[in-house]
Amino acid sequence: MFKGILITKDEAGYRARFQEIDEAILPQGDVTVRVEWSTLNYKDGLALTGKAPVVRRFPMIPGIDFAGTISESSHAAWKVGDRVILNGWGVGETHCGGLAGIARVRGDWLVALPAAFTERQAMAIGTAGYTAMLCVLALERHGVRPGDGEILVTGASGGVGSVATALLGKLGYRVVASTGRTAEADYLKALGAAEVIERSELSGPGKPIGRERWAGVVDTVGSHTLANACATTRYCGAVAACGLAGGMDFPATVAPFILRGVTLYGIDSVMAPLSVRQTAWARLAQDLEIGRLEAMTSEIGLSEAVEVGARLLEGKVRGRVVVDVGR
Numbered sequence: 013m014f015k016g017i018l019i020t021k022d023e024a025g026y027r028a029r030f031q032e033i034d035e036a037i038l039p040q041g042d043v044t045v046r047v048e049w050s051t052l053n054y055k056d057g058l059a060l061t062g063k064a065p066v067v068r069r070f071p072m073i074p075g076i077d078f079a080g081t082i083s084e085s086s087h088a089a090w091k092v093g094d095r096v097i098l099n100g101w102g103v104g105e106t107h108c109g110g111l112a113g114i115a116r117v118r119g120d121w122l123v124a125l126p127a128a129f130t131e132r133q134a135m136a137i138g139t140a141g142y143t144a145m146l147c148v149l150a151l152e153r154h155g156v157r158p159g160d161g162e163i164l165v166t167g168a169s170g171g172v173g174s175v176a177t178a179l180l181g182k183l184g185y186r187v188v189a190s191t192g193r194t195a196e197a198d199y200l201k202a203l204g205a206a207e208v209i210e211r212s213e214l215s216g217p218g219k220p221i222g223r224e225r226w227a228g229v230v231d232t233v234g235s236h237t238l239a240n241a242c243a244t245t246r247y248c249g250a251v252a253a254c255g256l257a258g259g260m261d262f263p264a265t266v267a268p269f270i271l272r273g274v275t276l277y278g279i280d281s282v283m284a285p286l287s288v289r290q291t292a293w294a295r296l297a298q299d300l301e302i303g304r305l306e307a308m309t310s311e312i313g314l315s316e317a318v319e320v321g322a323r324l325l326e327g328k329v330r331g332r333v334v335v336d337v338g339r
C-alpha cells in the first residue's frame with residue numbers, strides 16, 4: 013500500500029480523494045519509481061475537479077508529472093537508483109500518474125533528472141515550465157531575437173506564463189506580461205517582465221488586424237486573446253500557442269497570416285519525442301535562474317492537492333506549485 017490521490021467515477025459521482033492505494037492498481041510498465049515530488053499543472057486541476065474529461069480510465073491516480081528514484085527496472089536504459097523525471101505521455105490521464113508514492117511506467121517515457129536540478133526543482137518546472145521552454149524554442153527557431161522587439165506573454169502569473177517570463181527576461185527579451193492580476197505586477201517584474209498589461213486589453217472580441225506590436229508571443233490563454241495576439245504581431249513575427257485557460261475557441265481571421273506573414277506555432281508537450289524533451293530540459297538547465305524559479309514556487313503536501321487543484325483552476329494560484337509526496 014502507498015499514499016496517493018485516487019479518482020473514482022461511479023454512481024456516487026466523480027471523486028478525488030487522498031487515501032491509501034493498493035499497489036495492485038498500478039498498470040503494467042517496465043520501470044517502477046518511488047515518487048518524491050510531483051506538481052500541479054492546469055491539466056491536473058481539470059483532473060482533480062473533473063471540470064474537463066482529461067481522466068479517461070477509472071480508478072485513476074492523477075498527476076501528469078513526477079520526479080523520483082527507480083526502485084525496479086527491466087528496461088535496458090534504466091537501473092535501480094537512477095533519478096528520473098516524467099512529463100506527460102498520458103500519465104495521469106489514461107495511465108496512473110505522479111500524485112502518489114509509487115508510479116509504474118514505460119522506461120521510454122523517462123528523462124534523466126538533469127544534474128542542474130533537484131527533484132523538487134524539476135517539479136517546480138514541471139510540464140508547465142518545460143512547455144514554456146518549448147514555446148521559447150519555437151520563437152528562437154523562427155529567428156526571433158532579443159533586439160527584434162517586444163514579446164507578449166499571456167496568462168503571465170500562471171505556471172507556463174511565469175516560467176516563460178523568467179526565461180525570456182533572462183535571455184534579454186523585452187517581455188510584456190498580460191495578466192488579470194495586475195496586483196502581481198511586482199512579482200512579474202521581479203521574474204523578468206519589462207511591462208505588465210491588463211488581461212482585458214486582449215480578452216474581448218477585436219479587429220481582424222491591429223497595430224503591429226509583438227515580435228513574438230507565448231500564449232497560454234487561447235480564444236480572443238490568441239486572436240488579438242495574432243492580429244497585433246509584427247510583420248513575419250511568430251506566435252507560440254500552448255494553452256486554453258481562456259477558452260478553446262480561436263475566433264480569428266486569416267488576415268495576420270496572409271497580410272503580415274505571421275506564423276502560428278502549435279506547442280504540444282504531452283507526446284513530444286524524447287529528443288525534443290532532452291533539448292528543452294538541457295536549455296532549462298542553462299537558462300532558468302534558480303532564484304527566479306524559487307520565487308515563483310509554493311509547496312504543498314499531497315493531502316492538500318485536491319483543494320489546491322480547484323483553486324488553480326479558479327486562477328487563484330500564482331506561479332508553480334510543488335507537491336511533497338511524502339506528506
Ligand code: NDP
Pocket residue numbers: 052053054055139140143166167168169170171172173190191192193211215232233253254255256257258259279280281282324325327329331
Ligand atoms: P495556470 O492555471 O497556472 O495558469 C493559467 C493562467 O491563465 C492563470 O494564472 C491566469 O493568468 C490566466 N487565466 C486563467 N483564466 C483565464 C481566463 N478566463 N481568461 C484569461 N486568462 C485566464 O495554468 P498553466 O500555466 O499550468 O497552464 C496554462 C495553459 O497552458 C492551460 O490552458 C494548460 O492546459 C496549457 N498547457 C498546455 C500544454 C501543452 O502541452 N500544450 C502544457 C502545459 C499547459 P493571469 O492571472 O496572469 O491572467
